Amino acid sequence: EAGVAQSPRYKIIEKRQSVAxxxxxxxxxxxxxxxxxxxxxxxxxxxxFQNNGVVDDSQLPKDRFSAERLKGVDSTLKIQPAKLEDSxxxxxxxxxxxxxxxxxxxxxxxxxxxx
Amino acid sequence: xxxxxxxxxxxxxxxxxxxxTYCNSSTTLSNIQWYKQxxxxxxxxxxxxxxxxEVKKQKRLTFQFxxxxxxxxxxxxxTQTTDVGTYFCAGRRQAGxxxxxxxxTTLSVSS
Numbered sequence: 001e002a003g004v005a006q007s008p009r010y011k012i013i014e015k016r017q018s019v020a021x022x023x024x025x026x027x028x029x030x031x032x033x034x035x036x037x038x039x040x041x042x043x044x045x046x047x048x049f050q051n052n053g054v055v056d057d058s059q060l061p062k063d064r065f066s067a068e069r070l071k072g073v074d075s076t077l078k079i080q081p082a083k084l085e086d087s088x089x090x091x092x093x094x095x096x097x098x099x100x101x102x103x104x105x106x107x108x109x110x111x112x113x114x115x
Numbered sequence: 116x117x118x119x120x121x122x123x124x125x126x127x128x129x130x131x132x133x134x135x136t137y138c139n140s141s142t143t144l145s146n147i148q149w150y151k152q153x154x155x156x157x158x159x160x161x162x163x164x165x166x167x168x169e170v171k172k173q174k175r176l177t178f179q180f181x182x183x184x185x186x187x188x189x190x191x192x193x194t195q196t197t198d199v200g201t202y203f204c205a206g207r208r209q210a211g212x213x214x215x216x217x218x219x220t221t222l223s224v225s226s
Contacts, residue, residue, distance in 0.1 A: 033214065042121075042203055042216040043158065056213040091157060097211065103148060103160040104205075104214060 002026065004107035006092050012113045018080040021110045025073070025094030031055075033104060034067055034077050035091040043091055049075065050097065082114045117142050119206050121217035128224055134191040136220035138204035145207045147180055147187045148214070153200045158216075161189075161202075194224050 005024040013019050025032050030051050035043035046065065048055040051072040060067065064083070069075040079086055089111050093104040118141040128134050138147065146165045150158035162171055164180035164187060171178045177190045187204055201219040 031211075035216070042218040045213050045215060048213050050211070055211070058213075093158075102146070102207075102210070102214075103163060104150075104158075105160070106157040109157055 004092055004094055004105050006090075006107035006110055008110055009108060010111050010113075012115060013082055015084055015114050016081040018078065019082055019112065020076050020078045021090050021092075021112075023075045023077070023092030023107060025075075025092070026096075026105055028096060029094035029105070030072070030097040031095045031102075031104075032069055032075050033091075033093040033095075034075070035093065036088045037091055037109070038088045046077070079112075082112075084114050087112055087114045117206075117208055117213070117215050119204060119215050119217040121204060121220050123220055124218065125221050126223070128194050128222070130196060130224050130226045131193050134194050134198070134222055136189050136202050136204075136222075138187040138189075138206075138217055140185045140206050142208055143184050145184075145209045145212075147184075147204055147206045149178060149187075149189055150203045150205060150216075151200050152203065152219070156200075158203060191222075194222070196224050196226055198222060199224050 032049045034046040037043045046060045047057040047067045049069045067077045089109040091109045093106045095104045148163045149161040152158045168182045169180040175192045179188045201221045203219045205216045
């Protein structure tokens with residue numbers, strides 16, 4: 001079974017530039033998450049999708065971050081414009097929405113450095 | 116909003132010693148999950164606890180879910196160097212809602 005695919009793996013941009021990350025979840029997984037993990041901290045949920053609908057985006061800085069999952073499969077996360085404090089690893093995860101098994105499978109992440 | 120706290124933040128042990136990390140939520144949880152993240156890696160699912168007072172074991176790892184479903188613990192017996200990493204708990208208030216992670220406990224083991 002293929003895992004969660006993310007690209008790119010690494011990205012370096014200057015502040016005020018724009019950047020986009022892509023995620024392809026495990027086939028059949030209805031739930032997709034984007035997390036931001038700053039070095040030394042736990043993953044912070046940015047947004048959670050159920051199919052193509054948003055379940056929770058309360059911690060997404062909507063003035064600069066946006067995310068979409070138009071067809072309920074893959075997803076993109078965009079930052080525009082980037083700030084220095086956005087430097088982090090952006091993790092995408094997916095889970096099968098079942099009553100008993102809701103473990104999240106994580107991708108390798110995209111390490112973003114804003115200079 | 117929902118908060119999940121973990122202590123300690125760091126723990127260093129000698130190989131063979133035991134290790135415990137504790138997780139506390141500000142709200143009652145529907146379920147709690149534990150993940151392990153190796154240095155440079157991504158979080159990997161270990162286990163999910165659903166029932167009040169539930170205890171589950173995986174070899175040297177013992178997981179507990181509190182009676183009030185607001186706290187949890189992970190205990191490792193006789194640590195090995197392969198146990199090195201950061202252990203996160205993650206909880207949901209209700210099934211299908213946001214999965215919120217704690218800040219993690221980083222375990223280092225010296226041989």
